[in-house]
Amino acid sequence: MSGATPMLEIRDLHASVEGREILRGIDLVVRAGEVHAIMGPNGSGKSTLAQVLAGHPAYTVTAGSVRYEGQDLLEMDPEERARAGVFLAFQYPVAIRGITNAYFLRSALNAVRKHRGLPELDPLEFMDLLADKLKAIDSDDSLMSRPVNDGFSGGEKKRNEILQMAVLEPKLAVLDETDSGLDIDALRTVAGAVDKLRRPDNATIVVTHYQRILNYITPDHVHVLSGGRIVLSGGKELALELEARGYDWVRAEAAV
Amino acid sequence: MTSIEAQVLQPYKYGFVTDIESEVVPAGLNEDIIRLISAKKREPAFMLEWRLKAYRHWITLTEPTWANVKHAPIDYQAIVYYAAPKQAKSLDSLEQVDPKLLETFEKLGIPLAEQKRLAGVAVDAVFDSVSVATTFKETLAQQGIIFCSFSEAVREHPELVERYLGSVVPYTDNYFAALNSAVFSDGSFAYIPKGVRCPLELSTYFRINAAASGQFERTLIVAEEGSYVSYLEGCSAPIRDANQLHAAVVELVALDDAQIKYSTVQNWYPGDEEGRGGIYNFVTKRGKCAGRNSKISWTQVETGSAITWKYPGCILQGDNSIGEFYSVAVTNHRQQADTGTKMIHIGKNTRSTIVSKGISAGHGQNTYRGQVKILKGATGARNYSQCDSMLIGDQCGAHTFPYIDVRNSTAIMEHEASTSKIGEDQIFYCRQRGLAAEDATSMIVNGFCKEVFRELPMEFAVEAQRLLGISLEGSVG
Numbered sequence: 001m002s003g004a005t006p007m008l009e010i011r012d013l014h015a016s017v018e019g020r021e022i023l024r025g026i027d028l029v030v031r032a033g034e035v036h037a038i039m040g041p042n043g044s045g046k047s048t049l050a051q052v053l054a055g056h057p058a059y060t061v062t063a064g065s066v067r068y069e070g071q072d073l074l075e076m077d078p079e080e081r082a083r084a085g086v087f088l089a090f091q092y093p094v095a096i097r098g099i100t101n102a103y104f105l106r107s108a109l110n111a112v113r114k115h116r117g118l119p120e121l122d123p124l125e126f127m128d129l130l131a132d133k134l135k136a137i138d139s140d141d142s143l144m145s146r147p148v149n150d151g152f153s154g155g156e157k158k159r160n161e162i163l164q165m166a167v168l169e170p171k172l173a174v175l176d177e178t179d180s181g182l183d184i185d186a187l188r189t190v191a192g193a194v195d196k197l198r199r200p201d202n203a204t205i206v207v208t209h210y211q212r213i214l215n216y217i218t219p220d221h222v223h224v225l226s227g228g229r230i231v232l233s234g235g236k237e238l239a240l241e242l243e244a245r246g247y248d249w250v251r252a253e254a255a256v
Numbered sequence: 257m258t259s260i261e262a263q264v265l266q267p268y269k270y271g272f273v274t275d276i277e278s279e280v281v282p283a284g285l286n287e288d289i290i291r292l293i294s295a296k297k298r299e300p301a302f303m304l305e306w307r308l309k310a311y312r313h314w315i316t317l318t319e320p321t322w323a324n325v326k327h328a329p330i331d332y333q334a335i336v337y338y339a340a341p342k343q344a345k346s347l348d349s350l351e352q353v354d355p356k357l358l359e360t361f362e363k364l365g366i367p368l369a370e371q372k373r374l375a376g377v378a379v380d381a382v383f384d385s386v387s388v389a390t391t392f393k394e395t396l397a398q399q400g401i402i403f404c405s406f407s408e409a410v411r412e413h414p415e416l417v418e419r420y421l422g423s424v425v426p427y428t429d430n431y432f433a434a435l436n437s438a439v440f441s442d443g444s445f446a447y448i449p450k451g452v453r454c455p456l457e458l459s460t461y462f463r464i465n466a467a468a469s470g471q472f473e474r475t476l477i478v479a480e481e482g483s484y485v486s487y488l489e490g491c492s493a494p495i496r497d498a499n500q501l502h503a504a505v506v507e508l509v510a511l512d513d514a515q516i517k518y519s520t521v522q523n524w525y526p527g528d529e530e531g532r533g534g535i536y537n538f539v540t541k542r543g544k545c546a547g548r549n550s551k552i553s554w555t556q557v558e559t560g561s562a563i564t565w566k567y568p569g570c571i572l573q574g575d576n577s578i579g580e581f582y583s584v585a586v587t588n589h590r591q592q593a594d595t596g597t598k599m600i601h602i603g604k605n606t607r608s609t610i611v612s613k614g615i616s617a618g619h620g621q622n623t624y625r626g627q628v629k630i631l632k633g634a635t636g637a638r639n640y641s642q643c644d645s646m647l648i649g650d651q652c653g654a655h656t657f658p659y660i661d662v663r664n665s666t667a668i669m670e671h672e673a674s675t676s677k678i679g680e681d682q683i684f685y686c687r688q689r690g691l692a693a694e695d696a697t698s699m700i701v702n703g704f705c706k707e708v709f710r711e712l713p714m715e716f717a718v719e720a721q722r723l724l725g726i727s728l729e730g731s732v733g
Binding site: 055087093108168 | 692704
């Protein structure tokens with residue numbers, strides 16, 4: 001299938017925040033059915049890449065291009081990207097007081113469905129759909145009647161992100177350090193759910209500092225980001241090597 | 257700032273002018289004007305006397321300046337104190353009401369014609385200085401409930417008016433209350449007899465139409481022992497370049513075991529983006545829990561007015577009585593609001609709850625000012641206050657002035673306050689899930705106001721949420 005148009009094609013992407021250049025020429029091609037891990041030391045630009053793909057207004061793209069399903073992704077508003085199937089699981093999910101998770105998620109789903117030409121769901125239809133989705137990822141509805149991320153524990157927030165992902169069925173999911181702050185049991189639950197959502201027609205980019213999440217979500221490709229560039233790419237074994245040897249040797253090699 | 261504050265203003269939707277011939281008195285205020293107003297309304301002597309006393313007191317007062325608002329001096333001699341649409345002398349049925357007036361209220365979403373009336377809501381429609389029509393009067397009368405315009409009450413039920421008028425807000429209360437007492441033109445009157453639970457929501461819709469006129473209405477609600485009533489007021493005004501004064505007085509009296517729920521959705525014209533025009537809303541609202549176990553709740557959603565100066569309060573005189581105040585106040589563009597409540601605990605085991613949500617956007621300035629007073633005899637009194645402010649953008653302001661005066665050591669006081677900023681991150685999170693920026697803002701703001709909205713009667717909660725969306729459209733991008 002390598003001849004088909006890739007789902008995501010990033011070419012020489014440069015981006016800055018508050019005038020500081022963070023991404024300095026990223027090249028990355030992601031095809032349907034693939035899982036890519038983006039690894040790298042703190043400050044290498046991993047989260048910036050995730051935010052830029054989702055269209056966070058604080059980041060400015062200064063050069064390069066990003067094509068998503070043949071469209072110019074950088075021309076699209078954040079909500080247009082979301083409706084077209086780009087999903088970002090936030091490293092720090094944001095709380096919204098007074099709005100239940102169920103209401104929030106139904107509003108989001110209906111915005112996406114409307115865009116896709118599907119009828120909007122009323123609360124009862126939504127609860128039915130939700131029950132199916134929760135079952136598929138072995139979750140329950142205990143978070144649904146609580147206000148969005150308000151007073152959630154770190155684990156609950158991350159679980160909630162994946163739950164939203166299950167309901168919204170993105171084509172391209174970007175997980176921004178979804179493993180950070182999770183204990184080993186929570187990690188297993190959350191990462192296990194992500195793995196269950198893998199399909200031949202969707203793709204996932206896992207942004208992470210540590211290898212351990214990749215024990216649950218096996219990547220097809222692993223990339224190491226350093227100084228705003230991908231300095232090394234390989235298969236899943238690269239992640240294990242990084243875990244064992246740290247990032248310094250990559251930086252040293254990249255500098256050569 | 258970046259995309260926050262970037263969108264354009266949604267124009268005020270109720271800004272149209274009704275082209276109708278009005279009968280107005282000359283501008284300015286003196287005893288002759290007051291006599292003229294009183295004569296036009298064919299009032300009994302006690303009423304005129306009371307007005308004149310109020311006027312004589314008012315001229316000894318000076319306008320208060322302690323509120324955290326700024327405006328050019330008001331020329332009280334330039335205001336027209338009485339304006340009424342010309343119509344048949346007495347209105348026995350809706351057929352005699354000028355169709356233009358019916359049309360106006362229909363446009364505002366308040367159909368008065370029998371077949372179109374809002375189910376479950378009795379409406380008194382006030383246009384400039386007079387009440388145009390009151391619906392469901394007969395239905396209510398069957399249970400002994402009186403719901404009519406204030407003018408009619410003065411003529412038909414003078415004994416009730418004389419007994420309760422000024423009993424909660426005396427004309428000496430403050431500058432604007434004194435002015436209102438001297439010149440008030442109309443408003444609503446409701447009386448719920450002993451043991452009756454009012455089967456309908458009672459509602460008054462106030463419309464200012466005439467230019468250069470002020471609106472000075474007065475509402476009086478009396479709930480006899482064991483009765484219950486839920487009352488809602490709404491209001492709007494045309495877009496005009498000059499500021500218009502609205503100085504109303506509302507008095508509520510709840511006797512033993514009675515309950516009054518008073519809700520306001522205030523949508524006076526707020527002025528334009530530069531702060532030109534708009535209503536000065538200087539209002540005195542107070543309820544007296546005169547009886548044991550009585551309860552008065554104020555719920556207000558304030559989205560309009562150039563300047564709001566208003567502190568709906570409760571005097572908790574009866575033992576075990578309860579006062580509540582739930583408020584959402586929005587200031588966008590150049591709007592200024594100085595609003596809050598007063599809870600005066602006199603009786604034993606009296607309880608009060610204050611939940612105030614202030615939202616500031618644009619150059620809006622929002623001040624919460626609240627007083628909780630526990631008097632010596634108020635053993636076991638409790639107060640819970642929560643004041644939350646939300647800022648949208650970085651040009652607006654939120655201020656909180658709580659005054660607490662406790663003279664009984666058994667009192668329990670709780671006060672919580674928070675200020676939050678609607679952030680780019682919050683909006684971005686919603687957009688990343690597929691919601692448009694405006695829907696995201698309205699969702700976040702509605703969530704912030706939820707504790708207040710759930711206190712509103714069902715029909716109006718929806719209206720309030722919609723209104724909030726409109727007044728904030730354009731404040732976040």
